[in-house]
Structures are given as C-alpha cells and as structure tokens.
Amino acid sequence: MSTREKVxxxxxxxxxxxxxLFPVAWIISLSxxxxxxxxxxxxxxxxxxxxxxxxxxxxxxxxxxxxALVNSFGICIIATFISCLLSxxxxxxxxxxxxxxxxxxxxxxLAVAIFPVISIVTPLFNLxxxxxxxxxxxxxxxxxxxxxxxxxxxxxxxxFREIPWEMEQAAQVDGATPxxxxxxxxxxxxxxxxxxxxxxxxxxxxxxxxxxxxLTSTExxxxxxxxxxxxxxxxxxxxxxxxxxxxxxxxxxxxxxxVLLFQRRIVAGLTNGAVKG
Amino acid sequence: MASIEMSHxxxxxxxxxxxxxxxxxxxxxxxxxxxxxxxxCGKSTLLRMIVGLExxxxxxxxxxxxxxxxxxxxxxxxxxxxxNYALYPHLSVFENIAFPLRLAKVPDGEVxxxxxxxxxxLELKEHLERKPANLSGGQRQRVAMGxxxxxxxxxxxxxxxxxxxDAKLRGQMRTEIARLQRRLGITTVYVTHDQTEAxxxxxxxxxxxxxxxxxVASPRELYEQPVxxxxxxxxxxxxxxxxxxxxxxxxxxxxxxxxxxxxxxxxKVKGHDLLLVGIRPEYFEDASLVDEAKKPxxxxxxxxxxxxxxxxxxxxxxxxxxxxxxIAEQLKALSRExxxxxxxxxxxxxxxxxxxxxxxxxxxxxxxxxxxxxFDPKTGxxxxxxxxxxxxxxxxxxxxxxxxxxxxxx
Numbered sequence: 001m002s003t004r005e006k007v008x009x010x011x012x013x014x015x016x017x018x019x020x021l022f023p024v025a026w027i028i029s030l031s032x033x034x035x036x037x038x039x040x041x042x043x044x045x046x047x048x049x050x051x052x053x054x055x056x057x058x059x060x061x062x063x064x065x066x067x068a069l070v071n072s073f074g075i076c077i078i079a080t081f082i083s084c085l086l087s088x089x090x091x092x093x094x095x096x097x098x099x100x101x102x103x104x105x106x107x108x109x110l111a112v113a114i115f116p117v118i119s120i121v122t123p124l125f126n127l128x129x130x131x132x133x134x135x136x137x138x139x140x141x142x143x144x145x146x147x148x149x150x151x152x153x154x155x156x157x158x159x160f161r162e163i164p165w166e167m168e169q170a171a172q173v174d175g176a177t178p179x180x181x182x183x184x185x186x187x188x189x190x191x192x193x194x195x196x197x198x199x200x201x202x203x204x205x206x207x208x209x210x211x212x213x214x215l216t217s218t219e220x221x222x223x224x225x226x227x228x229x230x231x232x233x234x235x236x237x238x239x240x241x242x243x244x245x246x247x248x249x250x251x252x253x254x255x256x257x258x259v260l261l262f263q264r265r266i267v268a269g270l271t272n273g274a275v276k277g
Numbered sequence: 278m279a280s281i282e283m284s285h286x287x288x289x290x291x292x293x294x295x296x297x298x299x300x301x302x303x304x305x306x307x308x309x310x311x312x313x314x315x316x317x318c319g320k321s322t323l324l325r326m327i328v329g330l331e332x333x334x335x336x337x338x339x340x341x342x343x344x345x346x347x348x349x350x351x352x353x354x355x356x357x358x359x360x361n362y363a364l365y366p367h368l369s370v371f372e373n374i375a376f377p378l379r380l381a382k383v384p385d386g387e388v389x390x391x392x393x394x395x396x397x398x399l400e401l402k403e404h405l406e407r408k409p410a411n412l413s414g415g416q417r418q419r420v421a422m423g424x425x426x427x428x429x430x431x432x433x434x435x436x437x438x439x440x441x442x443d444a445k446l447r448g449q450m451r452t453e454i455a456r457l458q459r460r461l462g463i464t465t466v467y468v469t470h471d472q473t474e475a476x477x478x479x480x481x482x483x484x485x486x487x488x489x490x491x492x493v494a495s496p497r498e499l500y501e502q503p504v505x506x507x508x509x510x511x512x513x514x515x516x517x518x519x520x521x522x523x524x525x526x527x528x529x530x531x532x533x534x535x536x537x538x539x540x541x542x543x544x545k546v547k548g549h550d551l552l553l554v555g556i557r558p559e560y561f562e563d564a565s566l567v568d569e570a571k572k573p574x575x576x577x578x579x580x581x582x583x584x585x586x587x588x589x590x591x592x593x594x595x596x597x598x599x600x601x602x603x604i605a606e607q608l609k610a611l612s613r614e615x616x617x618x619x620x621x622x623x624x625x626x627x628x629x630x631x632x633x634x635x636x637x638x639x640x641x642x643x644x645x646x647x648x649x650x651x652f653d654p655k656t657g658x659x660x661x662x663x664x665x666x667x668x669x670x671x672x673x674x675x676x677x678x679x680x681x682x683x684x685x686x687x
Contacts (some may be wrong), residue, residue: 166363169330174377175351180345204399246283 030245038241052246060138061231061243067219068227075137075223076205079144083152084194090155093180113150121214128215135217142209143188148201155200159193195262202256279341279431280306281327286336287321296322298488304466307682309458311479319488320468321436327466328357328434341431346364356425357434359687361441362417363564364409371405374423381428392646395427405555415446432464439474459685465627472514480678484508493672494667502667506657508614509555509650515593518624520553521604529554532598534578536646542661546651558593563632564641575645583623585636592630597623607654
C-alpha cells in the first residue's frame with residue numbers, strides 16, 4: 001500500500017469511528033453534566049459533576065435503578081445460559097445428524113427471529129397475567145429465550161459444521177461414547193463459538209425494551225431499559241436526561257467488558273493445527 | 278492381537294450404490310495388509326467398516342473370533358490413524374497420546390509411563406507439552422501414531438496416513454511405520470493409493486476396483502503374475518505397457534515386432550484374434566547395451582523415440598505406436614480408471630542411464646520376451662498367468678514375514 005492509500009484509509013477509518021462513537025461520547029459527557037448544564041448545547045460540561053451517578057446509585061433513583069440492574073443481570077445471564085445449553089444440543093444435532101425436519105427447524109428458527117416482538121407482546125401480557133408469570137423473572141426469561149435461541153442455533157450450527165468430523169470419529173475409535181466425544185472433544189473445540197453465541201444472546205436479552213416494559217410492573221422483575229424509561233427528574237419541570245445518561249453509561253460497561261474479556265477467545269482460531277497443515 | 282476375517286462384506290449407500298461389493302478377505306494375526314486402488318474403489322469405506330465408523334450392509338466382520346458387525350467403534354479395541362491425523366487441538370501432545378488411556382480410566386502413574394514409552398519410540402519426548410498447532414506435519418503424524426500405539430489395540434488401521442506429507446518425509450515415515458509394525462507384531466490394515474507404499478510396506482496387498490477385490494497377493498506376485506489388465510496396469514511405476522497384438526502360430530505380432538511366446542504360452546492364448554501384450558518398461562533395453570548372451574531371450578526392433586527422460590539412475594524413453602481404434606479406446610478407459618489420463622498410445626521404455634539414445638532419433642531396442650503377459654482385451658483376464666509361480670512368491674513373502682517378526686522380537 002502506498003502512503004497515500006494508507007492516509008486515505010486512515011482518514012476513512014477515523015471518520016467512521018468518530019461517527020459511531022460520537023453518540024457514546026455525548027452520553028458520557030451528558031452523564032457528567034449538572035442539571036443546569038444539560039441543555040446548554042455544549043459538548044463538554046462546564047463543571048464535571050458526579051451528581052447524576054450519585055442520584056441513581058445512592059440517591060432518589062437508586063430505588064428504581066439498582067433492583068433493575070440486579071434483575072437485568074439475573075434474567076439475562078439465566079436466559080443466556082439456558083439458550084446456550086439448548087442451542088448447543090440443537091446445533092450439534094443439526095450439524096451432525098440426518099433427521100427428517102432438519103430444514104424445518106432451521107427455517108422455523110429464522111421465522112421466529114424475524115417475527116416482530118411487538119405483535120406478540122399483548123397476547124403474552126394477557127396470558128402471563130392469567131398463569132401468574134406476569135412481573136416475574138421466568139416471565140421475562142421465557143420470551144428472551146425466543147429472542148436468543150434462533151440466532152444461537154444458527155451461529156452454533158455454523159461453528160459445529162466447521163469442526164472436522166474426524167475429530168469425533170477419532171475419539172470414538174479411541175474408546176469414547178458419543179457423549180464423551182461430545183463433551184471432551186466437540187465442546188472444547190466449539191468453545192469460541194459458544195462464547196460468541198453467548199455474547200450475542202446476552203446482548204439481545206440485555207437490550208430488550210418492549211418485553212421489559214410490558215411484562216413487568218414493579219422492581220420485582222423490571223430490567224434496566226424499562227427502568228430508564230420510568231426515571232423522572234428532581235421535579236416535574238426538570239428532565240431526567242442526566243440520570244438516564246449516567247444509567248446508560250453504567251449499563252454499557254458490562255457489555256464493553258464482556259467484549260474486551262472474550263474477544264481473544266472469539267477471535268482465537270482454536271482449530272488451528274487440528275488437521276493437516 | 279487378532280486376525281480380521283471378512284466374509285461377503287457389502288456396503289450399499291442409500292441410493293443403492295454398492296461402494297464395497299461382496300468382499301471376502303482374511304487378514305492373519307500380525308499381518309500387514311494393504312488396501313489399494315484408485316480413488317473411489319471403496320478401500321477407505323472398507324477400512325471404516327472394520328473400525329466401525331461405517332455400517333455394514335451385509336456380510337460378517339469377525340475380529341479375533343468375535344463378530345463385531347453390531348459393535349460400536351469403542352468396543353472393537355482397534356486404533357486408527359486418520360488421513361488428516363485428527364489430533365485434538367485443545368490438548369497437549371501428552372494428553373493427545375494419553376486420550377485413549379484417560380477414557381479407559383487408567384491410573385495416572387500408568388498413563389505417564391505408557392505415554393512416555395510411546396513418545397520415546399516415536400521421538401516425541403521433547404514435544405510432549407506442546408500443542409498440535411505448533412508441530413510440523415511429520416511431528417503431527419507421529420503424535421497420531423503415538424495415540425494409536427499407546428494402548429494395546431488388537432489391530433492398527435491406517436487411512437492414507439502419509440498423503441499429507443512431502444515426498445522426503447513420506448519416505449522416512451514409511452520405513453518408520455514398517456519398523457514399528459514389525460516390532461509390535463500387530464495386525465495392520467493400511468489404506469493407500471500410493472503404490473510405493475503398497476509395494477514396500479505390505480506383506481500382502483489387496484487391489485480393489487469399484488468395490489470388488491481383484492487380487493490379494495504379495496507385492497511380488499502382483500507385479501509378476503497379475504490376474505488381469507487392471508492389476509497389471511495399476512501396479513508398477515511407470516506403468517506396464519499394453520500393446521495390441523495378433524497371434525501368428527506360437528508368436529505374437531506387435532507394433533514392435535514379433536514376440537515369441539513358446540509352445541506352452543501359445544497354447545493358452547490360442548483362439549483369440551486380437552490380444553493385448555503387457556510389457557513392463559524394464560523388459561526393454563537399448564539394444565546396443567545388451568549382452569550377446571542375453572539377446573536370444575528376446576527380440577530386437579527399431580523405433581522412433583519421442584521423448585527421453587534422464588533421471589540419473591534410470592532413463593525412460595517414450596515410443597509412440599499406432600493401435601486399432603477399439604484398443605486405443607479401451608486403453609484410454611483403463612488409464613482413466615487408474616487415475617491417470619493417457620493422451621496418446623505410447624510405450625514407456627526403461628533404458629540404461631548411460632544409453633546414448635536421444636529423442637527424435639530412430640533407435641534399436643531389445644525386448645525381453647520371457648516375462649511378458651498376454652491379456653484378453655474383452656475380459657481383461659491375464660491369459661498367461663502362472664498361478665503356481667504366483668503362489669510360490671506369496672508363500673515366500675509369508676515366510677519372510679515370520680522371520681522378520683521373529684528377528685524384531687529378539
């Protein structure tokens with residue numbers, strides 16, 4: 001690449017990064033502004049104030065935010081875990097076994113994934129109220145599975161297909177039962193795939209708003225995105241933008257951490273050297 | 278240790294295509310058996326049926342006296358080396374080799390002892406803590422073998438284990454495998470399409486064509502007394518030359534002159550008008566370099582040389598010849614089936630490396646007619662095969678094997 005090309009690519013890349021990260025930077029800046037500063041139209045706060053964070057962590061909004069944070073973590077982790085476990089078996093079957101209806105399962109999964117959430121939330125609201133799932137953790141975990149399972153099955157079955165079948169056959173010849181071969185050979189090899197899937201599933205659940213706001217009513221099960229919508233200002237004449245920005249920043253942190261922690265596992269080509277080279 | 282007996286094994290795929298068709302083969306305890314054939318001949322399928330990765334449609338597979346048709350691979354106590362090694366990339370070399378032992382719940386101390394023993398045999402000791410990804414091709418190959426020898430399996434199965442190595446390493450590993458097999462004295466089935474491997478490693482070689490056994494014999498017998506056109510064409514490199522011929526009394530007239538058969542062989546080929554003579558490249562020689570004493574055993578002819586290849590230790594000359602359309606077509610089909618695509622009818626002739634014969638010139642050649650074979654072009658059958666001589670060659674090979682195994686044990 002010539003210097004000119006390098007510079008061109010550099011500038012292009014920078015533009016895209018700035019374009020993508022500007023809203024994030026804006027929210028971070030917003031979260032440090034005091035309530036007087038919020039609508040002053042400047043990018044940087046005149047004084048850096050921790051008041052917004054104080055408000056959501058220990059102040060008035062803490063009662064709304066902290067339980068929601070616990071709910072979000074609990075519900076999303078459980079939903080992710082269940083979805084990974086189920087999709088691992090489903091994807092393995094899809095990748096390895098020949099059974100009637102394989103195509104049907106995959107296309108149904110796709111259909112579920114593209115089905116608009118908003119259209120099922122009302123019937124679900126009624127149903128949940130009648131069977132007592134309304135405003136409970138399972139009441140959110142179950143719909144979250146419908147969000148996360150299809151995509152998990154699709155990504156994981158792609159990963160499983162990549163694993164050379166010889167691995168498993170070698171394990172079987174070496175004396176492994178099909179279950180042992182799955183557990184000791186396939187699962188470790190699919191680990192990067194499982195991590196990727198888990199992260200995608202977690203984000204899907206973590207970012208959900210429609211189910212969160214519709215199927216909960218109190219802090220017993222309300223997740224963060226729904227709680228953010230219910231923030232109010234110190235008085236009714238004050239907009240709650242500051243605390244919302246602060247909460248948004250806090251909510252973003254686990255997502256960023258997750259990616260940073262696992263990006264090496266996601267990228268790692270673990271199957272390198274497995275077969276001929 | 279066990280013998281492997283197959284009787285009337287058939288493998289039929291869903292669409293009814295028989296990949297392996299009525300194969301009966303007995304492999305003796307401690308024998309090194311090679312399954313060889315062009316791609317798609319069913320050799321790998323047969324191996325995978327032995328190990329249990331492929332279901333058997335019909336027939337009996339008996340290993341060490343037990344019928345194993347319905348046994349899972351793990352219950353057959355065989356070990357296998359895969360073409361692409363199938364090492365576990367997440368485990369160290371040590372754990373890769375130890376994998377079968379761990380599954381069998383062997384105590385740690387024993388595992389360590391046996392893995393180190395296997396690693397010692399294969400010179401892998403300094404690599405035990407590394408991951409397969411960091412090993413060279415040859416080392417990976419050895420790890421795969423280590424995993425096979427670490428437990429006392431009844432038989433070793435190799436599925437084209439050397440095809441991913443470069444030529445030099447392949448030669449080394451070939452002798453290594455031969456030494457290892459003799460030393461351990463374990464029944465071995467080895468699939469390959471490489472005939473050097475087939476000829477050098479096997480006690481007996483089983484040649485397959487489209488799922489059907491053509492001939493099972495020692496490499497020498499295959500080379501000198503092939504049963505048909507297919508085996509004759511497959512074994513040997515450069516391959517046997519097939520020339521069209523017609524019978525005239527006790528001799529054959531070919532594009533390269535008359536080949537005298539003698540009364541006995543002439544009797545066998547009687548009644549056919551068009552025949553194929555199979556002549557190995559080394560039966561030819563530059564006529565000027567042939568000993569006068571040898572000359573009466575053959576015939577001399579002159580031909581125009583198209584191309585010569587000088588390899589240092591040997592020299593090949595290519596001599597084009599005309600063949601009737603019917604024969605040319607058949608030879609083409611045969612060469613296609615043997616995974617080569619011969620474009621023109623030409624004979625490959627091996628001449629002494631000191632020979633001054635050069636391309637484009639007319640030259641005198643001598644042909645040793647004693648060992649030529651005559652084939653029926655319609656059935657492919659070898660009309661002049663001496664079954665008795667062939668049997669003797671295979672018996673000799675069996676005696677050699679017993680002697681080698683005895684010597685390796687000491």
